[in-house]
Amino acid sequence: MHKKLVAYITSGLPDNSFTIDLALAMADAGVDSIELGIPFSDPVADGPIIERANLTALQQGVTFADVKAISRVIAPIIDTLWMGYFNSFYHQGMEKLLQEAQAMRLSGMIIPDLPYEEAVAYAHLFAQHHVANITFVAPTDSDARIATLVENAQKFIYLVAYAGITGSGQSEELEGVVASIRTHTATPVYVGFGVNAQTARDKARGVDGVIVGSAFVDILLRDALSQSAKIDAVAALAREIKEKINS
Amino acid sequence: MYIPKPSQFDADANGHFGIYGGRYVPETLMPTLLELEASYKKYRFDPEFWKEINYYHTEYVGRPSPLYYAANLSQELGAKIYLKREDLNHTGAHKVNNVIAQGLLAKKLGKKKVIAETGAGQHGVATATIAALMGLECEIFMGAKDVARQELNVFRMKLLGAKVHAVQSGSKTLKDAMNDAIRHWVTHARDTFYIVGTVAGPHPYPQMVRDFQAIIGWEARAQILEKEHRLPDHVIACIGGGSNAMGIFQHFLEDESVNCIGIEAGGLGIDTDKHGCSLKKGSAGVLHGQMSYLLQDDDGQILEAHSISAGLDYPGIGPEHAFHNDNGTISYDFITDDEAMEAFVWLSRAEGIIPAFESSHAIAYLKKMGNAIKNKLIIVNLSGRGDKDMMQAKTLLHFD
Numbered sequence: 001m002h003k004k005l006v007a008y009i010t011s012g013l014p015d016n017s018f019t020i021d022l023a024l025a026m027a028d029a030g031v032d033s034i035e036l037g038i039p040f041s042d043p044v045a046d047g048p049i050i051e052r053a054n055l056t057a058l059q060q061g062v063t064f065a066d067v068k069a070i071s072r073v074i075a076p077i078i079d080t081l082w083m084g085y086f087n088s089f090y091h092q093g094m095e096k097l098l099q100e101a102q103a104m105r106l107s108g109m110i111i112p113d114l115p116y117e118e119a120v121a122y123a124h125l126f127a128q129h130h131v132a133n134i135t136f137v138a139p140t141d142s143d144a145r146i147a148t149l150v151e152n153a154q155k156f157i158y159l160v161a162y163a164g165i166t167g168s169g170q171s172e173e174l175e176g177v178v179a180s181i182r183t184h185t186a187t188p189v190y191v192g193f194g195v196n197a198q199t200a201r202d203k204a205r206g207v208d209g210v211i212v213g214s215a216f217v218d219i220l221l222r223d224a225l226s227q228s229a230k231i232d233a234v235a236a237l238a239r240e241i242k243e244k245i246n247s
Numbered sequence: 248m249y250i251p252k253p254s255q256f257d258a259d260a261n262g263h264f265g266i267y268g269g270r271y272v273p274e275t276l277m278p279t280l281l282e283l284e285a286s287y288k289k290y291r292f293d294p295e296f297w298k299e300i301n302y303y304h305t306e307y308v309g310r311p312s313p314l315y316y317a318a319n320l321s322q323e324l325g326a327k328i329y330l331k332r333e334d335l336n337h338t339g340a341h342k343v344n345n346v347i348a349q350g351l352l353a354k355k356l357g358k359k360k361v362i363a364e365t366g367a368g369q370h371g372v373a374t375a376t377i378a379a380l381m382g383l384e385c386e387i388f389m390g391a392k393d394v395a396r397q398e399l400n401v402f403r404m405k406l407l408g409a410k411v412h413a414v415q416s417g418s419k420t421l422k423d424a425m426n427d428a429i430r431h432w433v434t435h436a437r438d439t440f441y442i443v444g445t446v447a448g449p450h451p452y453p454q455m456v457r458d459f460q461a462i463i464g465w466e467a468r469a470q471i472l473e474k475e476h477r478l479p480d481h482v483i484a485c486i487g488g489g490s491n492a493m494g495i496f497q498h499f500l501e502d503e504s505v506n507c508i509g510i511e512a513g514g515l516g517i518d519t520d521k522h523g524c525s526l527k528k529g530s531a532g533v534l535h536g537q538m539s540y541l542l543q544d545d546d547g548q549i550l551e552a553h554s555i556s557a558g559l560d561y562p563g564i565g566p567e568h569a570f571h572n573d574n575g576t577i578s579y580d581f582i583t584d585d586e587a588m589e590a591f592v593w594l595s596r597a598e599g600i601i602p603a604f605e606s607s608h609a610i611a612y613l614k615k616m617g618n619a620i621k622n623k624l625i626i627v628n629l630s631g632r633g634d635k636d637m638m639q640a641k642t643l644l645h646f647d
Contacts, residue, residue, distance in 0.1 A: 091547030
């Protein structure tokens with residue numbers, strides 16, 4: 001089966017039109033879904049690369065309004081999800097935000113600091129507006145907890161590759177966790193955290209797709225590259241990863 | 248012997264105080280928090296556990312802390328002022344009450360490593376202290392800016408055997424130290440216990456730290472009844488995260504005649520953008536694992552707080568305070584940097600007690616009360632001593 005590639009990029013880095021061009025080039029390069037990052041001042045689940053991208057975007061004045069503007073253009077063309085921290089979403093008002101998300105054909109939201117217990121209060125709103133609230137599973141979870149977490153999982157399950165933050169070189173044995181997820185749901189499992197050109201093939205083993213963030217954002221932060229060179233480098237990396245996970 | 252009692256203000260099953268509190272953390276940490284909650288529930292009312300804590304409180308910390316009648320302040324103000332002397336505790340502040348209990352809990356969970364965040368360094372020093380006492384490996388996260396302005400406490404932590412990380416990200420203060428402590432915790436959750444320093448963070452920390460600090464109010468209530476044969480009119484405490492306040496208020500909240508007053512850091516004034524008044528000037532939001540009042544902009548980005556006191560220099564507040572603010576159970580006000588500094592000198596000269604900059608905010612409120620203070624019986628929680636602030640005080644005050 002064809003394995004999927006989900007790509008995280010930080011919105012508005014350095015501006016909206018660049019992010020739109022980048023997302024469309026990534027779609028051409030075989031990226032299946034774009035995870036559009038909402039910059040936040042305190043990204044505690046992220047490592048130094050994505051943290052720096054967040055703070056740089058904020059210094060440049062990127063707001064949620066920019067994320068929406070970008071989404072309106074790209075979501076009809078490539079499957080688009082929002083990734084961010086719950087305070088950004090909450091501050092918009094969840095009901096209003098989900099209405100807007102549905103109208104712009106956003107397919108899901110990835111909110112690492114909104115675990116199952118806190119998400120319950122918003123489950124009906126996500127369902128009503130046909131937007132998936134992506135379920136996280138961590139290697140620290142027991143089989144019993146996994147059963148609860150994945151029961152209503154939609155679109156895909158975000159399996160965190162190791163106990164840690166994004167973009168680190170760690171790895172953990174995930175066979176048991178994947179097996180546990182499979183016994184409780186048929187929802188595809190994508191693995192994220194620490195996936196890059198070197199690790200992609202290994203990390204994709206036994207799962208249905210990978211989520212890549214820091215490896216792309218690292219290119220976006222290279223000041224020496226022109227905007228078109230960044231887009232070319234990101235697209236080339238996307239092609240390479242897509243090929244590796246499917247080889 | 249102090250053992251917590253269930254309170255009408257306990258959090259619900261998922262750790263919510265009204266809409267506040269909760270557990271807004273990455274899934275990786277959820278099993279750790281659920282394990283901690285189970286352990287906390289098991290030991291919360293366990294006499295054997297509290298006997299162990301009580302041993303350290305009496306033999307190591309020097310509890311009970313005195314409730315001191317401040318005769319000179321009282322005469323000057325025309326009121327009866329008592330000071331709850333948490334400044335006399337080992338390590339110089341109320342922080343030690345909490346870290347002893349969390350250290351013992353860490354051992355019961357079989358964790359050999361502890362981490363903590365610190366602003367002024369008091370919680371870091373207290374954590375490094377009990378880590379030395381209990382044979383735990385200790386790493387402290389402190390904003391690079393705070394490392395520079397609190398170099399004595401950094402040295403103390405190192406002397407006690409702790410490793411201190413100077414956090415370079417963001418505003419390089421307490422908020423960023425917490426971010427990095429959480430990142431470290433997510434990575435090492437299996438063998439590391441996070442000793443949170445205040446009534447904040449994800450459930451069960453806010454309620455657990457309140458239980459561990461409520462020995463202050465439990466003692467103060469018995470002491471005032473013995474000395475004055477009645478309850479106080481006001482109980483006053485400063486608030487950063489809010490643990491010394493929650494600790495002393497806890498045993499007076501259900502008495503309608505007692506008015507509990509929490510004092511936030513007014514910084515350069517609450518009409519400037521340099522203060523720490525999350526309740527007065529903030530709004531509901533999620534940071535560091537909890538929903539509470541936060542200083543944030545129109546897009547939900549967290550703003551930097553300001554206070555002369557590093558311990559109050561934080562853009563959030565414990566979720567139970569957010570609840571009591573909305574519920575009206577506790578009154579909240581603020582004191583500016585200048586008022587706090589004036590009180591720092593005032594208490595030093597009136598009573599021969601040098602308070603921490605944080606506690607100076609609570610002392611300053613006695614003056615802010617104006618004539619309303621006449622003939623009132625008041626307890627102020629003197630949460631810490633000023634030794635740690637001497638370097639900073641020396642640059643701010645000049646006596647010739």
